[in-house]
Amino acid sequence: MQKTVLITGASTGIGRATAIYFHEQGWNVIATMRTPEKEKEFNQLDNILVVKLDVTDLNSINNAISKGISTFGKIDVIVNNAGYGAYGPLETFPRENIIRQFNTNVIGLLDVTKAIIPHFRNNKEGVIINISSVGGKVTFPFGALYHGTKFAVEGITEALVYEMDAIGVKAKIVEPGSIATDFGGRSFDFQNDQEVAEYQPMVQAMFKTWGDIMSEEGRVAPASVCAEVIFRAATDGTNQIRYIAGYDAEMILAAKSENTDEDYIAGIKQQFGI
Numbered sequence: 001m002q003k004t005v006l007i008t009g010a011s012t013g014i015g016r017a018t019a020i021y022f023h024e025q026g027w028n029v030i031a032t033m034r035t036p037e038k039e040k041e042f043n044q045l046d047n048i049l050v051v052k053l054d055v056t057d058l059n060s061i062n063n064a065i066s067k068g069i070s071t072f073g074k075i076d077v078i079v080n081n082a083g084y085g086a087y088g089p090l091e092t093f094p095r096e097n098i099i100r101q102f103n104t105n106v107i108g109l110l111d112v113t114k115a116i117i118p119h120f121r122n123n124k125e126g127v128i129i130n131i132s133s134v135g136g137k138v139t140f141p142f143g144a145l146y147h148g149t150k151f152a153v154e155g156i157t158e159a160l161v162y163e164m165d166a167i168g169v170k171a172k173i174v175e176p177g178s179i180a181t182d183f184g185g186r187s188f189d190f191q192n193d194q195e196v197a198e199y200q201p202m203v204q205a206m207f208k209t210w211g212d213i214m215s216e217e218g219r220v221a222p223a224s225v226c227a228e229v230i231f232r233a234a235t236d237g238t239n240q241i242r243y244i245a246g247y248d249a250e251m252i253l254a255a256k257s258e259n260t261d262e263d264y265i266a267g268i269k270q271q272f273g274i
Helices: 013-024 058-072 095-123 144-165 197-215 223-235 249-257 261-272
Strands: 004-007 028-033 048-052 077-080 085-087 126-131 169-176 188-190 242-245
Touching (some): 004 058, 077 095, 085 144, 095 126, 095 144, 095 169, 126 144, 197 261, 249 261
Parallel strands (some): 028 048
16 A cells, blocks of 8 residues: 655755655655645645645644545654754843744644644554754754754654554654755744844854855755655664764764763864854
């Protein structure tokens, strides 16, 4: 029987590449996004259902899952990909932006997962794949909010493994490194108050270093690389929990694991020139 995957945040970046890759492998794809009316390409393809899903809207979550099941009969895999990054000095962040960051990356992920579990439990099978980041294991300057959410995704997923095992379901994590997406554009929320002078040298150093990193040859992987890892996590049938994706991901994670916290932070400060 043809299998079906539901992907959140499928309009761009990793989510879009993942929808394309699963479709190329012969899967039914429920490509969810906040503005499905803007989608052109997917609407022209067989076995792709484009449907509205905003992870901060419970009704849209339930409607997307119901429509996916009624269209394809069953959902086998769910990929919690929707999210964005809030960066900047914590004291400059409006409280509503803090809430939005956690509502999208953590509460939204929990709501989508909670909504699909009864379907998986009834089928006695299913795979939950949560897109974390190397930023769920390591931190960079001004990332208290973003890293806080990705560290949460790591803990949520690992803890879910126990209860999902009781119902025949697998919970997995994919940790991308530097991936060529629009993360630095529409998915990036940077807050800064230039009147708080103490942070400004660090802000300038951070943007320069990130620019250098993202332009470094062989450092940034296309989103398709991450899509292939997500597909492997969905289909390998193993109990492996964590999957690393991206050319630099292993290097970044090794730097953290091989050093003390103090040495790691000192190294990041040196790299960023702060």
